[in-house]
Structure formats: structure tokens, C-alpha cells
Amino acid sequence: MARRVLLLLLFAAAAWSQNTTAFFQPGKIRALIISGRNNHDWRETTPLLRQQLVDTGKFDVRATEEPSGMTAETVAAYDVLILDYNGPRWREAAESAVEEFVKAGKGLVLVHGASYGFGEMELLGDRHVKTGIHEKPWPAFVSMAGGTWSAQTGHGRRHVFTVKYTDRENPIGRGLPETFLTSDELYHRMNMRPEAHVIATAFSAIETGGTGREEPILWTVAYGKGRVFQTVLGHDTAAMMEPGFAASFTRATEWAATGGVKPLVETQKEPPIRVLVVTGGHDHAPSFYSLFNGREDLAVTVDPQPGAFSHDLRKMYDVLVLYDMYQDVPETERRNLREFLESGKGVLIxxxxxxxxxxxxxxxxxVRAGKYFLKEEPGHLASTYLHDQDLIVEPAGKHPITDGIGTIHIIDETYKHVWVSPEARVLLKTDHPTADGPLMWVSPYQKSRVVYCMLGxxxxxHNHPQFRQLIHNAVRWVAGR
Ligand SMILES: [Zn+2]
Ligand SMILES: [Zn+2]
Incomplete structure (x- = not known):
């Protein structure tokens, strides 16, 4: 019986660890930032540390604000733990989980206040004072850290100083400039242990309240089979945004996780898509222009009617976004528009x-494969419109423009009794009684990609996240990206 229970537990554990694996992005270093308590502003610093790691493209990052609940199982999925923490000690299971994690060959990174060691803090006046010094020391932590605060440790006033990589062969600093400037606290008289291998130092000037000596700034420790890195830098987000901090922190985290630092894969930057947005002839909310905000892949020009097509559009633009309602376009301008389409460019209407x-x-x-009838014509009713309709919009089949968009719930205007070409490929539809059904389509026009979207x-x-994504997708698609 006992054996059966054990087997069941083993199966459960195996299934659980497989499940956790599926939560991670494949091929990325799994980092866990340990936070939630600090005499520094962890609510600001932890998200920034996370972002710096994510921005390298190399990491999948999580954070815990309740480290006392960690166990060997909860840390097992990670390659590296990052301490942005300075607070009371954890439950024994959590502490031994971290110690065994590093010993077994994984990574640990300590940032700034983490070297202050474990103990409860209290705010006295404007200064944090450790009140939990009576707490028993955690010897394994002191060994792993390679250097911690003692009664002699301190720092002068915050100032700008030069950090110098003293070990040019260590992967963390290899290939970087030998020095960097930073504005931060310069810790001095850290209680360094012989296991610490210092890779960068800074001169602590007497004039700024320092020691008149070179002080260790970055160091590594070999602990069991694992790798530990500590930086005394990173007092606040301003200090962390110094390029020298970000480079050393992200590279060291990779080194702690893997033992090396791979060069950044230079992502080939595509030139931006040159977009001409045409307005005019119909009122619209200024929020329309925000549709293209924050899209670094688009270079947007706005030109209202009349006259938007008065020059050769082919050389200057890759995509036209037409949000005008205009009839009196002279023949020369129509020719420019036709030549743009015949040259294989993109149009989003x-x-x-x-x-x-x-x-x-x-x-x-x-081209447009659709028409709004401003007045009744032989064989066709006048089209109608209704504002502020509560719409459920569904994708019609699979297409790169609607990929990942899903069902959209949106308040928008509908048109009814419009003509849609039977050859149009419908991308979005609605069952709403005030509309005909198709809300977005791809034109059958062959020489350029042309898409129409009724929403907007x-x-x-304009502020709807799915609509914004849809328009961005459509601009990229008609541009052939
Ligand atoms: Zn500090
Ligand atoms: Zn409208």
C-alpha cells in the first residue's frame, strides 16, 4: 500500500514538472527574480531588472514576492535565481532549496542590497535600520555571496565614478570597454571572503566619503558546481538604467545560468514601411492618428484631401491608408493612384x-471591391449607417491579418445595404442586424494587395487593442511583410 502511494506521488511529481516546463518559452534561459522585501524600492527595481533581461531576447523571466514559500520543486525549473531581496530569512525548505540549487550547478545573482544579508528592516527617520540582527546568520548564504555587509561596511554619498573591469578574460566583461561610468552608491569595506573572484573595481575617493582605496564592485564565486555573481551596483532604477549596469547585470546573469555569454544575435532591422495616411472630406476623432503611435516599423505621413494624390506616390510610399471620403479627384490624381496600385504596392481602405x-x-x-451607395441607384438601395452599435465580430477563416485576433467585442458604426464584390475574400463578419455581414475583406485585385475594413x-x-492590432497587421500585410 505504502509503495503504491509512493508510486502515485512519483507519477504526480513527474507530470507536474512536465507541466511547468510547458509554461516556458523554448530555448530561453529561465530566470526567477526573488523580490518582495528590500530596504530599496523593489516595486520599481524588480520590473526593470526583468525588462533588461527580456530585452536581450535570451531570457524567460518570472518573479516571486513570497520567497519563503519556495521549495526544491518550485526552483527546479529555473537556470538562475536573482536576489533583489533584503529582508527576513526564509523557511528552512526555501533556504536549503536555494543552496542545493546552486550547489548542483545552477546560477545565483545578487544585486546591491542583497549583500546586506538577511534580517528584518525598520524605517527609522529616513533610514532603514536592521532590527533583526539577532537572527542567526545563514552561513551558506555568506559563502555563496562571497562578500557581505559587516559593521565596517558603508558607502559615501552617491556620485559618478568609474568602474574598471580588472579581469579582461572573464566572459562577463570580455569584449566590453575596460571601464564604464555610473552614478550609484559605491560600497566600501565589504566583508570579502577568499572565495570571491573580483572582476571589476572602482576607486572610492575620500572627498565623496569613501576610503581612498580600490573597492570590489563585481565578483564571482564558485559554489559547489554552481556559479554566483554579485554586483554592489543598482541602488535604484536610475542606477540600473546606466548602460554599464545593464550590460554587466544581463551578461552576468547569462554567465551564472550557463557558464558563458553568447554574442547578441543582431536582429536584421527591416526598413520601416512608408505609409501615407489620407484624410479629408469627413470628420473624424483625433484619436484616429494614435492608431499608428508606437509602431516603430511604420514611417507615417498624413496628407488630407484635396490634393493627396497630386504627385507620383510610388517613390515615396509603400502603403496608402485611405480614411478620406472624397469625390472630386481630378484625372491627373486618379492616374497617380492607378499607377501606385499597378506598381504592386499596398492599400488599406x-x-x-x-x-x-x-x-x-x-x-x-x-480595387476596393465594395461600395457605399450615397443615394439610391437603379438596382440598388441607398446605403445606411448607424452609430454606436454593440458588435460581436468574428474572423471568417484563417488569414495572417486576423491571426491571433480572435472574437472582437467593439462599439462602432455599422453600414447596411452596401455592395461587396462576390470575389472579395471576407476576413471579418458580424451577425448584427444593422449590418450586412462582411466587415473586412481582401480585394480580388491582383497587382497590389488591397484590404478594406468597415470598423474604425x-x-x-481607435483605442481598442484588437482593432489596433488588426490595423497594424493589415498595414504589414498589404506591404508584403
Ligand atoms: Zn542602496
Ligand atoms: Zn463613421
Missing amino acids: LHHALASLSDWQWWWEE HGPEA
Whole structure:
């Protein structure tokens, strides 16, 4: 019986660890930031440390604010632990989990206040004072850290100083400039242990309240089969945003996790998509322009009607986004627009631009593949519109533009009795009674990619995350990206 229970437990444990594996991005270093208590502002610093790691493209990062609950199982999935923590000791299971984790060959990184060691802090006046010194020391922590605060340790006033890599062969600093400047606290008289291998120092000047000596700034420790790195830098987010801090911290975290530092994969930056946004002939909320904010892959120019097509568009733009409602486009401008389309560029037509150029059959029939009838015509009713409709919008089939968008719930304007080409490929549809059904389609036009989207009347749409993503996807797709 006991044996069966044990087996069941083993199966459960195996299943659990497989499940946790699935939560991580494949191929990335798994880092856990230990936080939640510090005499520094951990609510600000922990997200920044996380972002710096994520920005390298090499890490999948989690954080815990309740480290006392850690166990051997909860840390097992990680490659490296980062201490942005300075507070009371943890339960024994948590402490031995961290110690065994490093001993077994994994990584540990200590940032700034983490070297202050374990103990309860209290705010007295404007200064944090350790009140828990009576707590028994954690000898394994002192060994792993390679250097901790003692009664003699301190720092002068914060100032700008030069940090110098003294070990040019260590992977953390290899290939970086020999020195960097930073504005931070310069810790002095740390209680260093012989196991610490210092890789960078800084001169602590008497004039700034220092010791007149070189002080250790960055060091490594071999602990069991594992690797420990400590930086005394990183008093606050300003100090952490110093390029020298970010480089040493991210490289050292990779080194602690893997024993090396791989060069950054230079992502080939594509040139931005040159977009001409055409407005005019119809009111719109200024929030429309925010649709393109924060899109580094787009270089956007806005040109209102009249005259938006008055020059050769092919040399200057890759994509036209038409949000105008305009009829009086002279023949020369129509030729420019036609030449743009025939040159294989992209066009995204939005919302009320379904009612532009109503008299140009080639345009509305072959290119836009849809028409809003401003008035009744033989064989067709006048189209109608209704503002502020509560819509459920569903993708119609699979397409790169709607990939990952899913069902959209949005307040927007609907049109009814519009003509949609039977050859159009519908991307979005709704069952709403005030609409005909198709809300977005790809035109059958062959020489360029042309997409129409009926959504997009006001701020409810312009600020809607799914609509914003949809428009960004559509611009990229019509550009051929
Ligand atoms: Zn500090
Ligand atoms: Zn509208």
C-alpha cells in the first residue's frame, strides 16, 4: 500500500514538472527574480531588472514576492535565481532549496542590497535600520555571496565614478570597454571572503566619503558546481538604467545560468514601411492618428484631401491608408493612384472611405471591391449607417491579418445595404442586424494587395487593442511583410 502511494506521488511529481516546463518559452534561459522585501524600492527595481533581461531576447523571466514559500520543486525549473531581496530569512525548505540549487550547478545573482544579508528592516527617520540582527546568520548564504555587509561596511554619498573591469578574460566583461561610468552608491569595506573572484573595481575617493582605496564592485564565486555573481551596483532604477549596469547585470546573469555569454544575435532591422495616411472630406476623432503611435516599423505621413494624390506616390510610399471620403479627384490624381496600385504596392481602405470616388467604377468594383451607395441607384438601395452599435465580430477563416485576433467585442458604426464584390475574400463578419455581414475583406485585385475594413469610426475603435492590432497587421500585410 505504502509503495503504491509512493508510486502515485512519483507519477504526480513527474507530470507536474512536465507541466511547468510547458509554461516556458523554448530555448530561453529561465530566470526567477526573488523580490518582495528590500530596504530599496523593489516595486520599481524588480520590473526593470526583468525588462533588461527580456530585452536581450535570451531570457524567460518570472518573479516571486513570497520567497519563503519556495521549495526544491518550485526552483527546479529555473537556470538562475536573482536576489533583489533584503529582508527576513526564509523557511528552512526555501533556504536549503536555494543552496542545493546552486550547489548542483545552477546560477545565483545578487544585486546591491542583497549583500546586506538577511534580517528584518525598520524605517527609522529616513533610514532603514536592521532590527533583526539577532537572527542567526545563514552561513551558506555568506559563502555563496562571497562578500557581505559587516559593521565596517558603508558607502559615501552617491556620485559618478568609474568602474574598471580588472579581469579582461572573464566572459562577463570580455569584449566590453575596460571601464564604464555610473552614478550609484559605491560600497566600501565589504566583508570579502577568499572565495570571491573580483572582476571589476572602482576607486572610492575620500572627498565623496569613501576610503581612498580600490573597492570590489563585481565578483564571482564558485559554489559547489554552481556559479554566483554579485554586483554592489543598482541602488535604484536610475542606477540600473546606466548602460554599464545593464550590460554587466544581463551578461552576468547569462554567465551564472550557463557558464558563458553568447554574442547578441543582431536582429536584421527591416526598413520601416512608408505609409501615407489620407484624410479629408469627413470628420473624424483625433484619436484616429494614435492608431499608428508606437509602431516603430511604420514611417507615417498624413496628407488630407484635396490634393493627396497630386504627385507620383510610388517613390515615396509603400502603403496608402485611405480614411478620406472624397469625390472630386481630378484625372491627373486618379492616374497617380492607378499607377501606385499597378506598381504592386499596398492599400488599406478604412471605414467611411467606402464612400469615396463613387463615380469611378474601376476603383470601387475592382480595387476596393465594395461600395457605399450615397443615394439610391437603379438596382440598388441607398446605403445606411448607424452609430454606436454593440458588435460581436468574428474572423471568417484563417488569414495572417486576423491571426491571433480572435472574437472582437467593439462599439462602432455599422453600414447596411452596401455592395461587396462576390470575389472579395471576407476576413471579418458580424451577425448584427444593422449590418450586412462582411466587415473586412481582401480585394480580388491582383497587382497590389488591397484590404478594406468597415470598423474604425471613433475613439472606441481607435483605442481598442484588437482593432489596433488588426490595423497594424493589415498595414504589414498589404506591404508584403
Ligand atoms: Zn542602496
Ligand atoms: Zn463613421
